[in-house]
Amino acid sequence: DQQVKQNSPSLSVQEGRISILNCDYTNSMFDYFLWYKKYPAEGPTFLISISSIKDKNEDGRFTVFLNKSAKHLSLHIVPSQPGDSAVYFCAASADDFNKFYFGSGTKLNVKP
Amino acid sequence: DTAVSQTPKYLVTQMGNDKSIKCEQNLGHDTMYWYKQDSKKFLKIMFSYNNKELIINETVPNRFSPKSPDKAHLNLHINSLELGDSAVYFCASSQRNSGGSQFFGPGTRLTVL
Numbered sequence A: 001d002q003q004v005k006q007n008s009p010s011l012s013v014q015e016g017r018i019s020i021l022n023c024d025y026t027n028s029m030f031d032y033f034l035w036y037k038k039y040p041a042e043g044p045t046f047l048i049s050i051s052s053i054k055d056k057n058e059d060g061r062f063t064v065f066l067n068k069s070a071k072h073l074s075l076h077i078v079p080s081q082p083g084d085s086a087v088y089f090c091a092a093s094a095d096d097f098n099k100f101y102f103g104s105g106t107k108l109n110v111k112p
Numbered sequence B: 001d002t003a004v005s006q007t008p009k010y011l012v013t014q015m016g017n018d019k020s021i022k023c024e025q026n027l028g029h030d031t032m033y034w035y036k037q038d039s040k041k042f043l044k045i046m047f048s049y050n051n052k053e054l055i056i057n058e059t060v061p062n063r064f065s066p067k068s069p070d071k072a073h074l075n076l077h078i079n080s081l082e083l084g085d086s087a088v089y090f091c092a093s094s095q096r097n098s099g100g101s102q103f104f105g106p107g108t109r110l111t112v113l
Helices: none
Strands: A010-014 A019-025 A032-038 A045-051 A056-059 A062-067 A072-077 A086-093 A106-111 B004-007 B010-013 B019-025 B031-037 B043-050 B053-057 B064-070 B073-078 B087-094 B108-112
Touching (some): A010 A019, A019 A032, A019 A106, A032 A062, A045 A062, B004 B087, B010 B019, B019 B087, B019 B108, B031 B073, B043 B064, B043 B073, B073 B087
Parallel strands (some): A010 A106, B010 B108
Antiparallel strands (some): A019 A072, A032 A086, A056 A062, A062 A072, A086 A106, B004 B019, B019 B073, B031 B043, B031 B087, B064 B073
């Protein structure tokens, strides 16, 4: 039973526009969330995180929003660039930084 | 310099064989992990070691045995390989209480024939 779900396997966006990647979770005990970016033949790389005490965290072009009541988080990338084309994973942890549950990823394609 | 390295990158083997995947991190982290990415692309944690001590052991067949000779290494040994073991295996490391972000290796694609 997957506790973290990314229901969109792929997303295509025009360069310069906003990319919105979504993630849903089922475990209300999750209190720390991360987004990772993965290029082919490489391991995931950490992108941005958010704690449950916040509802928004911003880092340059990347913003993560957390809606605890809906058990939903999203990653916004604006403006999107072709180099952002990758698979994005969300991950969640419940009071233990060691154990993260990952979603299945969303493949983002940013078209020039 | 590679922060987290895994060898081999690709591994093709027959059912029933025993194989090992090695992982090394040069980041000075105290915690290391093994993940399995299955055919549905979910990354699932298998094991976690903190300072050479096993702290997470998910529901994994006991054919899988991690070994951590020191803080910088976490190897994964698999006995009696089965078809269902075919997957990409990722090693990762982190510094506990650093905010949770983990550094991943490039992955090892295991194919069992």
